[in-house]
Amino acid sequence: MSAVPLARAATRSAAPRLLVDPEAVAANTRVLAARVTPGAPGAPGGTALMAVVKADGFGLGAATVARAALAHGATSLGVTTVAEGLALRAEGIDVPVLSWLNGVDADFAGALAAGLDLAVPSTEHLGAITRAASPGRPARVHLHLDTGLARDGAEPSGWATLCRAARTAERAGLVQVVGVMGHLALADEPGHPANAVGRTRFAWGVQVARACGLRPALRHLAATAATLTDPQSHHTLVRVGAGLVGIDPSGTTALRPAVTLSAPVVQVRRVRAGTPVGYGHTWTAARATTLALLPVGYADGLPRAASGRASVLLRGQRRPVVGRVSMDQVVLDLGDDAVALGDTATVLGPGDAGEPTPAEWATWSGTLPHEVLTGFGPRPDRVVATTVLRSVR
Ligand SMILES: *Cc1c(COP(=O)(O)O)cnc(C)c1O
Numbered sequence: 113m114s115a116v117p118l119a120r121a122a123t124r125s126a127a128p129r130l131l132v133d134p135e136a137v138a139a140n141t142r143v144l145a146a147r148v149t150p151g152a153p154g155a156p157g158g159t160a161l162m163a164v165v166k167a168d169g170f171g172l173g174a175a176t177v178a179r180a181a182l183a184h185g186a187t188s189l190g191v192t193t194v195a196e197g198l199a200l201r202a203e204g205i206d207v208p209v210l211s212w213l214n215g216v217d218a219d220f221a222g223a224l225a226a227g228l229d230l231a232v233p234s235t236e237h238l239g240a241i242t243r244a245a246s247p248g249r250p251a252r253v254h255l256h257l258d259t260g261l262a263r264d265g266a267e268p269s270g271w272a273t274l275c276r277a278a279r280t281a282e283r284a285g286l287v288q289v290v291g292v293m294g295h296l297a298l299a300d301e302p303g304h305p306a307n308a309v310g311r312t313r314f315a316w317g318v319q320v321a322r323a324c325g326l327r328p329a330l331r332h333l334a335a336t337a338a339t340l341t342d343p344q345s346h347h348t349l350v351r352v353g354a355g356l357v358g359i360d361p362s363g364t365t366a367l368r369p370a371v372t373l374s375a376p377v378v379q380v381r382r383v384r385a386g387t388p389v390g391y392g393h394t395w396t397a398a399r400a401t402t403l404a405l406l407p408v409g410y411a412d413g414l415p416r417a418a419s420g421r422a423s424v425l426l427r428g429q430r431r432p433v434v435g436r437v438s439m440d441q442v443v444l445d446l447g448d449d450a451v452a453l454g455d456t457a458t459v460l461g462p463g464d465a466g467e468p469t470p471a472e473w474a475t476w477s478g479t480l481p482h483e484v485l486t487g488f489g490p491r492p493d494r495v496v497a498t499t500v501l502r503s504v505r
Contacts, residue, residue, distance in 0.1 A: 127493050128459070130495065132177075133372070134497065135180075136358055136462065137177050137357065140358055140368060141180065141184040141186055142184050142185055143355075144161060144185070144336070144350075144355050147343075148160075148350055158348065159349060160330075161350060162210065162332070162349055163190070164190040164351050165177050165178045165353070166190065167192070171488045173494065174191070178203075178205055188210065189207060190351050192212060192214075193218070194214055194218045194223040196211065197223060197228040198222060198228070210254060211223060212230075212233075212254070212256060212293070217240070220240055220243075220244035224241075224249070232254065233256040238274065242287060247285035250282070252290045253278065254290060254328070255278055255289060255292050255293070255321060257314065264295070265293075268313065272324070276324050279325045289327070290329060291329070291330030291331065292332075296333060296335070298310075299361070300362055307342060307345070310345075314347075333345045334351070335350070335353065336362070338350070339352055340362045354481075357371070358470070369469050371461070372467075373412075373459040373488070374459060374461075375459055376454055376455065377406060378407050380402060380404050380405070385399045390434070390438065391436045394420065394435055402445075402446040403443050403445060404431070405444075406441060408441065408492070409437055409442060410437050410438070411440060413484065413485075413489055414473070415477030416437045417478055418473060421477075424442075424468065425461075425465060426444060429466075431444040431446060470484045
């Protein structure tokens with residue numbers, strides 16, 4: 113059997129198109145799931161997989177990424193805000209969903225009505241959540257310990273206080289502490305000593321929680337990089353986001369980018385030697401050449417910082433992007449090669465045909481593939497690939 117991605121919907125030919133490939137998400141999920149000891153969430157000895165679909169599934173569509181991951185090994189979902197969690201519920205997704213980044217004035221009542229799990233980074237948040245809960249319908253919470261980023265999560269100095277307050281609320285029937293979570297700052301550098309510090313702090317945090325009488329079955333520290341490289345960090349649950357969409361921050365594992373951005377040629381011109389191109393005239397044709405215009409720019413997610421370095425695939429070859437990346441358009445230098453209006457350039461994709469990957473765009477612009485994917489603007493047509501399974505008998 114082989115899978116052939118097809119566009120589900122007819123698209124406007126003049127618009128850039130973002131083709132999201134759930135088969136790639138499925139394959140990546142299987143790779144990630146194979147790195148952990150299988151187990152039901154919270155089961156002794158097993159590690160479950162949470163699919164992190166924050167920021168609209170890293171720009172590819174939260175529900176699309178979630179469904180593909182859940183069908184191939186993930187058993188729960190993670191998001192930042194309550195609003196993101198409610199959006200998944202509105203899509204009819206009814207697996208456990210954890211929301212971990214909210215203000216104290218977030219819609220916790222709505223979150224609890226929708227059955228979302230909530231992370232608790234402070235006693236203030238705990239207070240707000242218990243006020244939204246009612247006895248007999250406790251909020252499912254994950255206490256969040258800062259294990260080394262000084263970012264989200266409770267400071268270690270306040271951890272015991274938070275655990276005691278959570279235990280009190282649990283006895284009152286207002287919360288159920290189902291989890292303890294941490295996060296690693298340098299998991300993409302597997303040997304870095306900060307990872308051992310983070311793991312030790314996390315183990316201490318779990319111990320303190322237990323000493324307070326809490327019994328958190330879901331203990332989670334690892335994201336994609338640690339899932340791939342650091343089994344000691346796995347505990348009973350790992351939270352993977354980037355890996356699902358084909359980003360491996362650890363540089364150890366072949367994952368498949370789950371998106372292809374393409375754009376049609378909308379203008380072609382022949383120019384004389386000495387013709388400057390684009391804002392700032394940063395590039396000038398050294399000889400007579402053919403230029404092709406694509407209607408895709410930094411508003412669509414192409415980093416402007418890649419100007420002067422980027423290239424895209426058109427008619428089977430890499431073509432340099434010349435001059436600056438504008439908000440809405442880029443110019444390609446074709447030399448003396450033929451090109452026709454309506455030819456499609458592959459701007460970014462899994463790399464199968466030689467097109468640049470999100471990682472390559474990230475290198476050109478001094479950023480991460482995460483930022484490239486989450487930077488896609490509203491303008492491209494978003495299309496979800498469907499697959500046609502063909503027998504190869
Ligand atoms: C984004 C995020 C994750 C997922 O990280 P990846 O590296 O994308 O797998 C996990 N946990 C927290 C707290 C996050 O913010």
